[in-house]
Amino acid sequence: PKRGSTNPRYPTVEVEIKDLARYGAIYREMVEREASNSLAQFSRRLKRWDVTTVYPLVLRLWECDEIGADNKACALDTLLSLIVRRAVCRLTTKNYNKYFLNVVDHLDKGGWSLERLNGYLLKQTADSSRFPTNDEFSRSLTQSRMYQTLGSARTNAFLVEVERRQRGKLQETKGLPERLSVEHVLPDSWEEHWPLANGVEPTRDDFILAHYQIKEDDSTVGLIVRRERLIHTVGNLTLVTPSFNSKLSNKGFTTKRAEFSEQSILMLNKDIAKEEEWDEHKIEVRSARIAEIAKEVWPFPETPESGGF
Structure with a gap:
């Protein structure tokens, strides 16, 4: 049954088996990553980011007849953008399992479309689910x-x-x-081949002080702090x-x-x-x-x- 429901999801076992076979074929395509379609391309790009909790949402999205091929590709790009941006911005993945299932529930209730998917993702404000803006993404890339x-x-x-x-x-x-x-x-x-901007050779004490300092300035210690960050x-x-x-x-x-x-x-x-x-x-x-x-x-x-x- 669907979450929160006591009614059987399938009227017969035969219907359930056919459904499992259909989703199984999609899942196989995802994990084999050999096709040239947008699903396999998404899966290849996602692999290094190690976020398998998005799979249930992707399976439903790919199986959905209400969304055309081009919009499915856009939706997959959006999900990958969400995952990568959040990783770069050091936002948690702990809630992903529940979060992506909530997306499925939302779309099941109101209809599946790229607009509704994007709208739901962009309405999230909690650190566990929000979509980093361009400014936040750029800031993390240039500073972190x-x-x-x-x-x-x-x-x-x-x-x-x-x-x-x-x-x-x-x-x-x-x-x-x-x-x-x-x-x-x-x-x-x-230390040996890359002098600081002020031309001063740092001492051991300078490095120790820099380890405990966050201020970046024109002092030798401040220059070390800046360099170690950059x-x-x-x-x-x-x-x-x-x-x-x-x-x-x-x-x-x-x-x-x-x-x-x-x-x-x-x-x-x-x-x-x-x-x-x-x-x-x-x-x-x-x-x-x-x-x-x-x-x-x-x-x-x-x-x-x-x-x-």
Whole structure:
């Protein structure tokens, strides 16, 4: 029976078996991820984000005859945008199981449509369910430590999608190299080859003080605090192929830039290789640029007021 109902959902066992077979075929398509349709594409993109609690909603959405193919694709994009934006903004996933079932209930009661799905998602205001706005998404991308927040695998997935968007239609058919890994342009271990903006060589005490300070200013400690934050933001992260010489990871930018030139098969590395220097300002500029691309990859849903419907 449906949640909250004591009435049988199916009139006969035969009808139930047919329904299970239909949903089973959809589920198989989702987990195999081999088809070229929007469902398989969504599942491939979702895999790294590890949010299987959305599956019941996706199964009902894909099975629904009330929504056309184009709107189903848009709905799947919206769900992925919700998941990725919330992850980047460090919002909890603990309520997802209940939340996505509530979406199903809402659409079952009032009718399934892209407009009703978007409307319900955008009405949520609790931190456990709300849809991050463009401003919040951009702010998290430019200020938060993505690599530490998302981890290597999901950061990789994020950058792969940004790379695909930058390639555009002309290059996307070439495919991406396999086994890409995340690289920090300004390395985590920067002390030897990456001087601070004030030219002062930090002492051990400076690093200890910076560990307990959050204020960013022009003092040596303040510059360390700023650098340690920006190192893990998206503007300082890129993807490299297995041919990248990992022994050079902690070297100065002149040395690393030559290696990034060899990695120019990736759009993410083309602009880095053109830079004469790499510092905190360059990181912030690149973070802002990637944030604009990310808002296109994982867009905020259109509303009737915006002219989308």
